[in-house]
Amino acid sequence: MPELPEVETVKNGLAPVMEGYVFDRVQLNRADLRFPFGDDFISRVQGQKLERLSRRAKFMMAELSSGDRLFMHLGMSGKFTIDPAAFEKHDHVIFEMSSGNRVVYNDTRRFGFMELIKPGEPSRLDHLGPEPLSNELSAPVLRAALKGKKNKIKAALLDQRIIAGLGNIYVCEALYRAKLSPTRASGKLTVADTELLVRHIKDVISDAIKAGGSSLKDFANTDGELGYFQHSFDVYGRENEPCNICETSIHRIVQTGRSTFYCKACQR
Numbered sequence: 001m002p003e004l005p006e007v008e009t010v011k012n013g014l015a016p017v018m019e020g021y022v023f024d025r026v027q028l029n030r031a032d033l034r035f036p037f038g039d040d041f042i043s044r045v046q047g048q049k050l051e052r053l054s055r056r057a058k059f060m061m062a063e064l065s066s067g068d069r070l071f072m073h074l075g076m077s078g079k080f081t082i083d084p085a086a087f088e089k090h091d092h093v094i095f096e097m098s099s100g101n102r103v104v105y106n107d108t109r110r111f112g113f114m115e116l117i118k119p120g121e122p123s124r125l126d127h128l129g130p131e132p133l134s135n136e137l138s139a140p141v142l143r144a145a146l147k148g149k150k151n152k153i154k155a156a157l158l159d160q161r162i163i164a165g166l167g168n169i170y171v172c173e174a175l176y177r178a179k180l181s182p183t184r185a186s187g188k189l190t191v192a193d194t195e196l197l198v199r200h201i202k203d204v205i206s207d208a209i210k211a212g213g214s215s216l217k218d219f220a221n222t223d224g225e226l227g228y229f230q231h232s233f234d235v236y237g238r239e240n241e242p243c244n245i246c247e248t249s250i251h252r253i254v255q256t257g258r259s260t261f262y263c264k265a266c267q268r
């Protein structure tokens with residue numbers, strides 16, 4: 001499942017062939033993904049110039065010359081390919097850009113979606129918390145957001161109104177690096193805990209984006225497919241394997257329906 005660093009990597013891969021170019025032709029091979037595209041999708045995108053491609057949380061956002069914003073979400077299995085050699089099953093959207101490139105969106109499970117937002121229209125991005133890498137996320141801001149919260153820190157960090165774009169993997173990794181137990185009450189973190197946590201959230205995300213950047217070069221040289229790269233995680237997916245610091249077996253628990261991986265010895 002793509003998280004913030006993967007979406008950032010996909011955005012960086014698409015920008016050179018999409019940003020500043022016109023959507024010469026838009027082809028939809030079905031009426032919906034997770035949500036319907038809407039009857040006017042093609043007419044509102046085709047012929048428009050993509051002024052700016054950016055990322056917010058796990059969304060890519062294309063600002064069109066009309067003022068419309070096109071949100072693109074990869075869901076569980078969405079991937080973009082630039083100039084694929086052949087048509088694949090589950091190729092749902094094809095953008096032919098004035099750069100001469102074909103950008104194809106493929107999504108086997110169809111949890112991804114694309115939606116158009118008119119200027120001034122409310123959107124699902126309106127109530128998101130600060131971006132992890134922005135200056136808006138600081139220890140005092142996080143402390144204020146967690147104040148009085150009764151839930152566990154793991155659940156609080158997955159709340160997109162507190163921090164935008166953090167997913168299960170990077171929450172587990174950041175808590176490990178900060179040596180904080182995922183079972184701690186979020187409202188009871190100390191000033192020092194919060195400072196450490198914010199620092200490690202920023203580090204774990206920027207490390208993953210750097211890894212994605214290096215994988216991007218490989219992708220561009222192979223089949224043009226963007227979005228998935230091999231990570232090495234300290235705790236995520238490592239149940240019963242030894243902790244890299246103390247060799248205690250990594251423990252897995254389920255919190256709010258999601259797996260949490262952590263070291264009971266290192267994380268307090």
Ligand SMILES: [Zn+2]
Pocket residue numbers: 243244245246247248263264265266267
């Ligand atoms: Zn450990």
